[in-house]
Amino acid sequence: MSLKKSAIIIIIILLIDQISKTYIKTHFQLGDDVEVSSWFRILFIENDGMAWGTKLSDIISFIDDKSAKLILTLFRIIAVSGIGYWLFNVIKKQKTKTLIFAISLIFAGALGNIIDSVFYGILFGDSYAQVATFLPESGGYAEIFHGKVVDMLHFPIYNGILPEWLPFFGGTYFSFFDPVFNVADVAISTGIGILIIFNxxxxxEPPKKIETPYLESSNNPT
Structure with missing residues (x-):
């Protein structure tokens, strides 16, 4: 796969991711929940931390939330830079299409969430009890590098009380699937899944072309 094809994949994912986030941010209040079907909802939340909303300050108690957010954003920038170098390297070395495609997905997803973390704080107003505006006159809701990642995809496939006959868990409330995520998260998860399943x-290594040296015919005159 060429660098051009990889770039097209990345651009398409970034466009879908950022357009969907911008639409949600400028049309929904934080916490708005729209039912699309019995198993799919649009639920607007903002993630200020890592996966599952975990903050670095929750793990390291002596770091305040603001410093933890800055450290996390800087770490993400370093990580996505490393992924970008990895992608460029495998394309240069003409590795398999499967590997290049998977890394392209991971890079695009990581970059999509990085844009939120770095720029959304200064680009958008607050979403609490109001619909955020783009480039508000009073300024954004946070400083640069302190933006929150916009999530909106929710698939509550099952919610209810488990049957009494189930051992240990019978009669308890159970829900699946609780996480709320975005297009960038889907790209990252898909890329990682491809690397695991199609390892x-x-x-x-793709087969290399073997160049056959020119052999002079024995019938040539000496």
Whole structure:
């Protein structure tokens, strides 16, 4: 896969991710919940931390929330830079299409969430009890590098009380699938899934062309 094709994949994912986030941010209040079907909802939340909303300050108690957010954003920038270098390297070395495609997805997703963390705080107003505005005159809701990642995809496939006959868990409330995520998260998860499921195909060296040296015919005159 060429660098051009990889760039097209990345741009398409970034466009879908950022357009969907911008639409939600400028049309929904924080916490708005729209039912699309019995198993799919649009639920607007903002993630100020890592996966599952975990903050670095929750793990390291002596770091305040603001410093934790800055450290997390800087770490994400370093990580996405490393992924970008990895992607450029595998394309340059003409590795398998599966590997390049998977890394392209991961890079696009990581970059999409980085844009939120770095710029959304200064680009958008607050979403609490109001619909945020783009480039508000009074300024954004946070400083640069302190933006929150916009999530909106929710798939509550099952919610209810488990049957009494189930051992240990019978009669208790159970819900699946609780996480709320975005298009960038889908790209990252899909890329990682491809690397895990198609590991051999991704990391196998593509066959190299063997150049046959020119052999002079024995019938040539000496």
């Amino acid at each position: 051999k195909r991704a990391f196998n």
